[in-house]
Amino acid sequence: MSQTTQTTDRSRRELTAWRNAVFVIFILSGLAMATWVARIPGVRDGLGLGKDPSAIGLLILGMSVGAIAGLAASSPVLVRFGPHKGMVSSLVIVSVGLVLLGVGTSVAHSIPMVAAGLILLGFGNGMVDVMMNVEGTAVEREIGKTLMPLMHACFSLGTVIGAGIGAASAALNIDVSWHLIVLAVVIVAVAIVAVRYIPREAELGDEGAEKPAEPFGQRMRESLAVWADWRLILIGVVMLGMSFGEGSANDWISLAVVDGHGQDNSTGAVVFGFFVAAMTIGRVAGGPLVDRIGRVAAIRITAGLGAVGLLIFILGGPLWLVVIGTVLWGFGVSLGFPLGMSAAADGAANPAARVSAVAIIGYSAFLVGPPVIGFLGKEFGLLNALYLILVLLVAAFLAAPAVRESSRARRSGTPAGPTGPTQTTDSTERA
Template sequence: MSQTTPTSTRSRRELLAWRNAVFVIFILSGLSLASWVARIPGVRDGLELGKDPSAVGLLILGMSIGAIVGLAASSPILIRFGPHKGMVAGLFIVSVGLVLVGVGASVAHSVPVVAIGLILLGFGNGMVDVMMNVEGTAVEREIGKTLMPLMHACFSLGTVIGAGVGAAAAALGIDVSWHLAVIAVVVAVSIVIAVRYVPREADLGDEVAEKPAVPFRQRMRDGLAVWADWRLILIGVVMLGMAFGEGSANDWISLAVVDGHDQSNSTGALVFGFFVAAMTLGRVLGGPIVDRIGRVLAIRITAGLGAAGLLIFILGGPLWLVVIGTVLWGFGVSLGFPLGMSAAADGAANPAARVSAVAIIGYCAFLVGPPVIGFLGKEFGLLNALYLVLVLLVAAFVAAGAVRPSTTAAPAAAADPAS
């Protein structure tokens, strides 16, 4: 019961090259972010910020602000230039940001230089996050198989690679500036190579020679018009619940285990590892399962598992029960975000604007959710604050019908060209 229908006249080789190029772009995004995170202690020491976490917190806030601005700018940039140019520009900005962070920390020892670098890193990644999802839904639609969960697993793979390389660089005493400069070069060179295998698509906003260009104002009006679609808003509800659940877990699970369940710091880190592993496994295995049971049932099953797991986690008990709750929570939020992207793209005109809209909802929830949980945790306790996530997962369960494949989707081809 495939959720996508193959619509391409391209050869199997062309489609697989396109798919693999998008996989690489997702990996590069994860690699760049994790490379900075892995060297936060070295950046802090290079800036002589001492042990006060608030100073580093302000730097991270700068990156978050840059990311939100990048998300907001992604739609008009996408409409004006298309994802082909946009993804290259976004990852070039990321590369410049990485270089500035390294130089600011290890050479100039300048907080403003590092802050500017982090703002650029956040801005570029905010841009490319939306555009790589737009491109991912396009290749998924043409191949006719559910690929978005695996693409998001590639992002997770990039974070694992970035964290591992960063840890090795720190252990070997490699200077932060050299480490981040090398990563920047890898990112910049890799995107130039990868984008060569990404075809230009007029439907996504790319310039295509054989088709007349649509005026920018008209494209902007068409892009804003998608926000009047109630189905798209309900898909955004699914994205909101899942992204809020994922972002809150990333920032608060370890601390909730330590402060809420009276465990050690190392146990908190270990439990977080169970969450990440469960979420990544769910994305790796999710595509074929979704093609068999359908998007709606997949969302309802995973949202139900996530809500049950989160409730177990909040109520607590023996550590093994908390771990079970964590694993269910991880599985529960693994598919909603990528499947929401797929649902936004199919069966309607202007897929790029639709994917951009729900991506902005999802990523804003991912960025804004953790601070909201922190504020509520201060007032009501961290475990009690997580009930907000539970409510949003229930909302995602209720809204799951919106991700059903559109009846106006293109007719299926005779056979899957990439199978």
């Protein structure tokens, strides 16, 4: 299938600034989440919750509920206000949540205030997660290279920065409220500056674009209509398996190593570190790999590696074998989510609505996966519960053809000239 790309009058410098601005938004999202996670012990102590994990668990549940609500609200907010106002507003909500968290912990010592802060943190981050992916796919299409894996690696970088600042703040006995308030101000200030380098596009619903955006009602109907596209649903299956595998790993790998494989707590933490490192490396290296072999082959290879790694992890054996399984698991789930985003936006009308739809599927799986594994683990044992992820990875492998690129021209690496990429004709995808 051949398809001619659209011309663009944006210079290489403008495209680079746009790309870097989206990188920054991804970093800010990761930074916000890690800032809370890094200070959980301080929040627990400030609220006088003792050593009972159930109270913190309820607070985390509130954040998850807020995140799901944010995912649901993202589409109408994006359609109504566009990604510029949407991303800044979402990060303002995130920052208000961080402020309430800090003040509720160290000043008011109020559980309801902390709970409200976590709900807002989850809500704002749920919305910005969808919007930054919509914007990421837009700049990826313009530049013509696979960038989404690297963007998600930027989110991971943000979590590393947030964890480091949190650890340093705790070590220096910096009050939780001051830590979170300062980070909240930084997040809003950086977001306001970053979006200035993101061009406004009527196709994404931005006001002030060169051509007027369609009326809100029409855009909302078009946004809902994409759910009838079976190819989009199959892309969602790919993202479902990968997101379920990633989210469950984040919450359960350490405990599975300790309870399932008889290791101590520190070893469980180290093994989890191998998983996170493998995911990050996979996302940093994933873009050039995808540009060389295509999305379908990349999904099949990574899903296969993930399934093999997960099986090794479940069956166990010597610790080195468990670590190998963990690394393969991490590589296996590293590309499914970002490549699903790219596939949803590629070669079809209304890319913003399509990306928003699959993002909701992916993030919902990310949030729902851990408690489902916990429930199954209680009934059948934690390691046995992980077989559900294996089934979903196989489903992602089978659904891989849905992510096939409909426009190879944007993946051909055609450099942007002084006035942007020239018109080229796409070639057949290698699957």
